Amino acid sequence: GIQVEQSPPDLILQEGANSTLRCNFSDSVNNLQWFHQNPWGQLINLFYIPSGTKQNGRLSATTVATERYSLLYISSSQTTDSGVYFCAGRMDSSYKLIFGSGTRLLVRP
Amino acid sequence: NAGVTQTPKFQVLKTGQSMTLQCAQDMNHEYMSWYRQDPGMGLRLIHYSVGAGITDQGEVPNGYNVSRSTTEDFPLRLLSAAPSQTSVYFCASSRKGTAQYFGPGTRLTVL
Numbered sequence: 001g002i003q004v005e006q007s008p009p010d011l012i013l014q015e016g017a018n019s020t021l022r023c024n025f026s027d028s029v030n031n032l033q034w035f036h037q038n039p040w041g042q043l044i045n046l047f048y049i050p051s052g053t054k055q056n057g058r059l060s061a062t063t064v065a066t067e068r069y070s071l072l073y074i075s076s077s078q079t080t081d082s083g084v085y086f087c088a089g090r091m092d093s094s095y096k097l098i099f100g101s102g103t104r105l106l107v108r109p
Numbered sequence: 110n111a112g113v114t115q116t117p118k119f120q121v122l123k124t125g126q127s128m129t130l131q132c133a134q135d136m137n138h139e140y141m142s143w144y145r146q147d148p149g150m151g152l153r154l155i156h157y158s159v160g161a162g163i164t165d166q167g168e169v170p171n172g173y174n175v176s177r178s179t180t181e182d183f184p185l186r187l188l189s190a191a192p193s194q195t196s197v198y199f200c201a202s203s204r205k206g207t208a209q210y211f212g213p214g215t216r217l218t219v220l
Contacts, residue, residue, distance in 0.1 A: 030206070031206060031207070031208075033208055033209065035211075041197060041214055041216075042211075042213060042214070043199060043211040043214075045208055045209075045210060045211075048207065048208035086151070086152075088209075095140040095142075095157065095159055095203065095205060096142070096154065096157060096167070097201075097209055099151050099152050100151070101151050102151055
């Protein structure tokens with residue numbers, strides 16, 4: 001089966017700093033997604049990004065499927081960005097999402 | 110669109126009690142699934158369904174039953190609750206090849 005690895009496991013930023021979170025996959029993957037779990041436990045869809053680059057405000061994501069990795073960029077971080085960021089992917093013809101173990105982000109004021 | 114809805118938001122059970130966690134989606138998604146998340150941990154798949162009348166087991170199915178009689182609803186049943194089932198439960202849905210969406214979660218405590 002595929003494995004999904006995220007790095008770093010923990011990250012502490014000062015408000016206003018930028019960061020890059022990485023997600024590596026062990027086998028070919030489709031349907032890559034990034035989620036943010038906020039401190040209240042809600043799982044929020046950030047990006048559905050099987051390939052290419054997408055941007056949404058201060059956040060952007062890039063997936064290079066042929067090289068089996070995806071990056072999530074957070075610019076000008078805010079305290080509300082705190083929480084856990086998960087990436088997840090599926091193998092072809094499967095519905096099931098395989099999750100990474102997450103990156104725990106704390107943004108200090 | 111309400112998206113994925115779950116009820117109840119919170120529940121406390123005694124060991125041995127049974128209950129059903131409700132999940133519904135109004136996006137006509139064929140795929141629905143249940144996850145549990147323990148403190149400080151990631152999500153583990155309990156059961157999933159790829160359409161009405163079709164269900165299958167995930168990583169941690171023991172102690173849970175599911176059924177899928179309609180496209181919209183996917184209830185999760187605990188037949189005899191145990192303290193080890195204290196967790197936060199998330200329901201999710203998607204269409205093949207598209208983003209998966211999560212409900213707000215049910216926080217369950219078994220005493």
